[in-house]
Amino acid sequence: MNKKVSIFSIIVISILSTSFSAAVQAASNDSLTVYSTRKEHLIKPLFDAFTAKTGIKVKYLTGKGGALIERIKLEGKKTKADLFMTVDAGNLWYAASQNLFQPVSSEIIENNIPEHLRDPEGLWSGLSVRARTIIYSTERVNPSELSTYQDLANKKWKGKLCLRTSKKVYTKSLVSSLIHHDGMEKTTDVVRGWVDNLAATPHAEDVHIMTSILAGQCDVGIVNSYYFGRLQAEDPNAPLKLFWANQNTTGTHVNVSGAGVTKHSKNPDDAIRLLEFLSSIEAQKIYVGLNKEYPATQKIKADNLIALWGDFNQDKMNLSFAGKNQADSVSLMQREGYK
């Protein structure tokens, strides 16, 4: 029995000691640390390219947005994060409002990335662009019937509309942009109309919206462009098509994935270098190849497949409004029973 007890305590002690050493090891200086809500398979190739070019190693920790932001906040001055990378302008805006970022003024970034995709004070920069737009069944919908996001609230779409859950940040940002352009009252009517027109409980994923249209559950929906890109890459003949919403009014809602240098970065120079690299043509090409997204820079063309979807007018609303209006947009959707 004694022997068992001592083996047991050796195990416990060794677990505890290795666990602390793991934490201490992480703070070395010739490398960068990135906290990211973008998933590993989408960021690793970018960091590998950066390391190959500069010799600077990049460590990363992926996680969920809200939780990672709390972690950086609580780590305070001792944070290991040099760069915080996330998807959706709403999240970037929130991270900025929590004082997570330091302002960066870099000619390279300003040259590469258009103004409306960056924070006005240089706290964060968008790095890849996705359009959130209308998708329709080519078998059952004539594109001449389609026009705007707002028009999907029209009674003619009753029982034909599939939407993603209001709990997803992409939905919140889209509604935030409608509030920005049309005000609360008009947007309330639109959201109410959407809810009335739903063919099914709002879906958890954009992918499910597309499969539902293919299966005939609904005819139109709203999705992020890259989900359609992935589907098309697998099944080029799927009877689905993107429609660029709001071309004659405010332009199609675009959103970004992006990053900012953290306020307490130990190595801000290299962190800025990484951010500049991510905005460069070389990295933008990797972005585009990995995920069927649009480049944030206008210096390169979109991937062949998504170039076939044609050019469109982007909504030029500065993306920080997506964050500022977010609480309003969520309460509006909750009041109208958009689940």
Add this chain to the structure above:
Amino acid sequence: MNSKQNNSNFLMGLLALSVSFPIIVVCSAWFFPGTELWGHFLENLLPELIVSTFILLLGVGLGVSILGTVLAYLVVMVEFPGRRWLEWALFLPFAIPAYVLAFVYLGVFDYSGYAQVWLRDFTGISGFDIRAGSWAIILTFVLVFYPYVYMMARASFKRQKIQMIEAGKMLGAKPFLVFWKISVPLARPAIAAGLLVTLMETLADFGVVSLFNYSTFTTAIYSAWGDFRSIEVAAQLASILVLIAFFLIYFEKKARGKAKYYSSDVSHIRPYSAEGILGWITFLFVFGVFMLSFAMPMLQLIIWSIEKYGEEISQFYLNYLSSTGILTVSATILTVAVATMLALPSRRKDESKALQLLIRFSTLGYALPGSVMAVGLLYGVQNISLVSIHFGGSSINHILFGSVALLLFAYISRFMAIAYNSTSASSEQIKPVFEQSARLLGSSRMRLIKEIYLPMMTPGILAGGLLVAVDVMKELPATYLLRPFGWDTLAIRVFELSSEGLYDRAAIPALIMVFLGAIIMLLFIRLDSEKY
């Protein structure tokens, strides 16, 4: 003597208090002023959420109680074709994470799934949205959680005195009457214990409810946090879950009462035998549950895996496997060690209501959503740092954040309920007479623990350990937030892929997890059959 006993109470109390640490931090959110957010929630969100949470708990509760009890009764009391392998096969769904089962079911049974497409093609009936209403999500939870009740009820049926059932038969009672009037009442404490764990886990779930877009209390918690950025209101809402769980435990205690109906010997005689058609109907029913809850989802995962195998498998998998393995083994050892210490029998403990309450409180982490508990833990560490800075020390945040130690602590706190349920069940069977005689003979408490208590509690300790192991392996939110660099687990990989809609690739790490979980369950079953 007395002071020594007080000492042991004090140590147990201290241990329970440390385990409760994240729960206390979450509940302490009430010291912060609520915001106007409560008004919006009370008006627009909570009335509906309370109703839908209640419906879910009621449906899942009834479902797992009925299904788990009936299955356990059939495999213990009735001889039917296939009984021998089905008896253990019914444990296997434990190995499947709930959110994995949910995405498989949606992929197969929702409007665009194979099952409905086939149904429409062959019968012409129109399709339907299985996420509307609550029946489909209730069914999913029932199929994933019934093993908790099955496991407990089965053990209880095995220990029921065969004489009582024979007496019932002799008095002319029909089988159903014997089941309802004798067996079920005798197994009531066991069923209630399984039910309790199920309801706590349902309350805390975020993965399944998100996939079904079903609103429960956790929806409001995440909305407060994610949408309105109020971590205080999120924690206040979460503490209501703790309160509900506390009531559930209270009712479970009541259901259990003071009575202990167990006989210590196990009978291998099956009083009933289902032959002919009846036997095959019984088989079809039990086999159907096994198919739906394990075989079919496994088959679907395998089909998806085959398509994406080449794309997904890489040398990183060695890393996922080792992180999963190290975390699972170390968290299990620690959790069970603490649970054992808390469950050790002592007369002093029986006398102290406060200590018992505190120990019960320390098991409530199971009812908290994982990420709320994890953030609670970060805030707790932050508070300690603030105190330390106040007294001229320095912050400990950077030492603890992202350390395996903190993650292990989170696991202990989160899974204490599972481990403690098992260890305390086995310690309750130790009669107080041991303590009295040990005292008379002047033997020390350490010796009593080593030579009497631990050997007697071993089956409960091992059973608890295996259950905790499966749960730790499947755990996602706390691991995701607290893990050190590079410590990605299989569960994290599943989440990262499935949250991007890449279900076919996510099937590969999911399948590995189910495979490892199944091995753990097989160990459990082996242990179990040695016991009987």
